[in-house]
Amino acid sequence: MKNKPEHENTETASLSSPPKETVTLHINGEAKQLEVEPWTSLLDLLRDHLNLTGTKKGCDHGQCGACTVLVDGKRINSCLTLAVMKDGTKITTIEGLAKDGELHPVQQAFIDHDAFQCGYCTPGQICSTIGLINEGKAKTLDDIRDLMSGNVCRCGAYTNIVKVVQEALERSQQR
Amino acid sequence: MRSFTYTRANDVANAVDEVSAEKESKFIAGGTNLLDLMKIQVERPSHLVDITRLALDTIEETAEGGLRLGALVTNADTAYHEQVEKRYPLLSHAILAGATAQLRNMATDGGNLMQRTRCYYFYDTDTPCNKREPGSGCSAINGYNRDLAILGTSEHCIATHPSDMAVALAALEANVRVTGKAGERVIPFSEFHRLPGDTPHIDTNLKPDEIITAIDLPAKGFADHYTYLKLRDRASYAFALVSVAAALDLDGDTVKEARVALGGVAHKPWRIPEAEALLKGKPATRENFQKVAEAYVQGAKGYGHNDFKIELAKRAIVRALLQAKEMEAKL
Structure with missing residues (x-):
């Protein structure tokens, strides 16, 4: 997958930001298609693009664990994960744990x-x-x-x- | 983080082409070290090649009776793999001594070898560092150096390689399989990482267009007599001050073969086969282990705060070899 749009000629492309990438993430059971800059962390995507602010930013360097979420059932640091790399995965955040009004x-x-x-x-x-x-x-x-x-x-x-x-x-x- | 372009590679050849196409490009897999360094602009790639979708995520038997660890198998999946636990428990223990559960779920085996050899000044962009900015000087030699190297250092750099996994792989004499423009080659583990010399900004002997595809473990896993001893300031989630991967092949009380690799003391996992050979055919006694320990720290040099590591390394080697020997008694 190479996502450099062909319609952009090189001269204008060098002056503008790299293109956004399209990702589909299954977040708390809901498929979300998003346009993200490649350097957007999964943490920033959750908090800033989806307003899922339950996942916290502590150190932003994988040391404190405040950003821990589950990707395909495994716990990871969302701050050290590029959102674009998780295309197609199932992500569970704190907001997705309670079911039918009952806490996990x-x-x-x-x-x-x-x-x-x-x-x-x-x-x-x-x-x-x-x-x-x-x-x-x-x-x-x-x-x-x-x-x-x-x-x-x-x-x-x-x-x-x-x-x-x-x-x-x-x-x-x-x- | 600086902006960059992104590509997802669909096979190894495509990954090699992509990373060669642009000068400031890098592979990304787990990202646990690379993204950390990109956030503080110590790493500044203009292009990232995502290799996580390559088919390098399995652990398989080799024709020689060993195991082939795919470069993209996570550290957690490697440590908990049934055959690794059974035949290479030294490797399992070493991996689980490092990082956190979250990081081990993300970090890959190839990436573990590619994490930067480092020191606090490498992270501190306000200070000179030959590894970060070649020629700018070393802040650590005359600065705070408690965690840093005592062996194989140069006047340009005293950083340490922080991996625990790599210390076990050194002791096990693993081989690193790589692919580049010129085709495939196999790098013996002892030749994979470099000493700093006058080019401390280069950590490994991997060429810029080469990708790690697998790590091969030889058949001999020393599962009967091994230990990974990690000494650090807290019991979990800290780099080693000194670590020792020790493995013994014993015939009764006589040593047939010994392996000792040290972590936390040098720019690469530290192994001296000639010192290990001192034990060959000798009784596995504390006195003989002490001779090995003395040989390992020959020429070691402290820089002030880390002087204690020389004595600590000696004692750790003796203790690790005693633990490896006495395993049966403990079981």
Whole structure:
């Protein structure tokens, strides 16, 4: 796929921005076709183009995890992902978790365990928890701490976040 | 981030053509290091060639009894692959010691080797750095250098290669398969990354038109006696101060073959086959492991804050070899 429009001659093209790319993303179950500049991160696309501001921008360098979303069920940092590269994928953000007015069990567990203070990291923590359960690799508390180390909580709610993940894991094993 | 044009390659030949067509072009796969560096304008490509749709995303058996890791297999899928866990647990452990679950889900095996050898000054565009701006000088040698290299350094650069995966691949003597305009070739792992010398801006011996297609693991995986020991300032998501990939092939208490590779100490994973050979035919004892450790730090040089790494590396080598030896006792 080469997306340099042929109608633009080279001289004018060199003075203007590179062309936008067309992408289709299936976001929270809805197909969205969008025109994006190639350098648009998936995070900026969600927040600035679709007004899905639940996904947060923290460090914008893949260090804090506030931007964690699920792409085809896997947790990734949306800040280090070009939207154009995810053409055709299924993306789940915090906005897509509640069903029929009921919170996702992991969302409810964050409330039940008081697993946040300011809440800025929470959408990323929740998506990361769901990704961790999908992966099925965490067995012990130390595994949970290690496999959640990509999500920083500056309020320090870690103790209760670990409880949420532990409960969510146990629930997934009962299913 | 600076603007750039974007193309999605549909096969390896097309990818090579695309990346050769424009001077400032780069391949992008996981993007975890490249996009990070583009955001601070340390990397400034004018054209990106997206290689994520190439058919290089499988792990297969090789005719020699080893495994071929496709360049686009993610670090997570490699670490958790049944055959990698069973036959190359050293590699699994090393991968899982690095980065975070999110980054491992994105980063690819080829990309892991292509992440930049780096240091804090490489990221700090307000300071001189020979790796970032050739000829501008090195801020680290007389600056803050606690994390930086003690082996194989030059007066131009003391950056370290941060990969854990690459340390295990060095110990396992993997081979890197690449394709370029001139066709395919195989690069032994020890020759893939470079020392800084007077060209620290070049990290690898990959040519600009070449793409990694696979990493081949030889049949011998040292699954019975191995360890990946990573020493760092916190237990997760930090680069190694010193890491050791140790592997032993034992006949009773006698060493048939030993492998030791170090991370966090040099511009590339650090391995000295002559020092490993000191153990050949010898009893697997602490005293003999200490001789290997001494040989590994011969010529090591600290720059002030990182002087402690010389002693730390020695002790880490001994501990890693003891752990590798005593595995059966632990199981």
